[in-house]
Amino acid sequence: MAAQASVPRADESKPPFDVFLEGVKQEALARGLREDTVARAFDGLQPIEIVLERDRSQAEFTLTLDRYVDSRVSPKVVRTARRQAQTHAALLRRVGSHYGVDPRIVVAIWGLESNFGRFSGVRPTVAVLATLAWDRRRPAFFRGELLSALSLLDRGDVEPERLRGSWAGAIGQAQFMPSSYLEYAVDFDGDGRRDIWRSVPDVFASIANYLKEHGWTTGERWGREVAVTPRAAQRVLAGVPNRTGSCAALREMRGPLRLADWRALGVTQPNGRALPRAALDASLVTAGPRAYLVYRNFDALLEYNCAQAYALSVGVLADGLPAR
Numbered sequence: 640m641a642a643q644a645s646v647p648r649a650d651e652s653k654p655p656f657d658v659f660l661e662g663v664k665q666e667a668l669a670r671g672l673r674e675d676t677v678a679r680a681f682d683g684l685q686p687i688e689i690v691l692e693r694d695r696s697q698a699e700f701t702l703t704l705d706r707y708v709d710s711r712v713s714p715k716v717v718r719t720a721r722r723q724a725q726t727h728a729a730l731l732r733r734v735g736s737h738y739g740v741d742p743r744i745v746v747a748i749w750g751l752e753s754n755f756g757r758f759s760g761v762r763p764t765v766a767v768l769a770t771l772a773w774d775r776r777r778p779a780f781f782r783g784e785l786l787s788a789l790s791l792l793d794r795g796d797v798e799p800e801r802l803r804g805s806w807a808g809a810i811g812q813a814q815f816m817p818s819s820y821l822e823y824a825v826d827f828d829g830d831g832r833r834d835i836w837r838s839v840p841d842v843f844a845s846i847a848n849y850l851k852e853h854g855w856t857t858g859e860r861w862g863r864e865v866a867v868t869p870r871a872a873q874r875v876l877a878g879v880p881n882r883t884g885s886c887a888a889l890r891e892m893r894g895p896l897r898l899a900d901w902r903a904l905g906v907t908q909p910n911g912r913a914l915p916r917a918a919l920d921a922s923l924v925t926a927g928p929r930a931y932l933v934y935r936n937f938d939a940l941l942e943y944n945c946a947q948a949y950a951l952s953v954g955v956l957a958d959g960l961p962a963r
């Protein structure tokens with residue numbers, strides 16, 4: 640059995656939980672939220688210790704890239720994704736046409752985020768976000784998400800008893816953080832509600848809209864698996880710097896370079912054939928024995944979840960679906 644992450648000892652730099660909540664309440668009221676909304680959301684609220692354990696042991700960062708991808712993109716998952724893509728083919732074509740996003744990517748994200756709509760989390764979102772905001776690891780980020788969750792409740796976008804999701808505060812079948820819901824969720828079925836909990840059209844369109852607004856380029860693929868010989872790997876290590884950026888996953892990549900430059904370094908397709916001659920910039924991601932050249936659409940996937948393991952899993956799963 641893997642070692643369990645321990646809950647940190649009480650941090651004397653943190654205020655008592657009730658004092659922290661009072662500060663959030665005052666900030667929420669200053670933003671114009673109704674007092675009864677905040678009072679109902681905070682009634683009996685207590686921090687959830689297991690949430691802190693999960694925050695410190697995320698699978699995206701504790702498993703190797705190749706092991707994570709293999710575990711998430713199993714043959715069973717691929718078969719289910721193909722069935723779901725067939726079931727929702729007409730809707731996916733409409734969404735893909737409207738937003739310019741590959742429908743296969745939409746299905747892959749939906750599948751990995753909520754097991755194709757079967758499970759989107761059971762933890763009370765306000766309590767989860769309050770716990771993480773009270774913690775000292777990323778308090779500013781989660782405090783903002785907590786205030787966004789309170790805004791959802793205040794606007795009546797979701798009933799309080801249904802505002803449940805992941806241990807990290809993500810909600811609905813799209814697993815949006817509350818701030819992302821406020822900005823990117825879409826009412827695609829036209830019923831007047833942006834329902835990422837029960838409406839498959841809204842879920843698909845919200846995922847596609849998020850990617851479009853984060854730079855998804857119509858008609859381009861996310862990346863491709865490549866072969867890097869030991870000699871080519873030495874050349875890359877010596878001559879290609881890591882990328883920069885606020886997302887740690889970006890800083891773990893080499894490049895970007897033009898495909899012609901990767902060819903010159905000795906990077907090939909897995910079958911040994913030369914890389915395409917398209918004028919595209921690509922970055923190199925290594926995943927154990929495997930390697931991938933990824934394009935700018937991969938960056939859009941990282942905006943959804945800043946973890947190479949996640950973005951690779953989405954891409955690999957999408958490539959296992961038939962193009963339509």
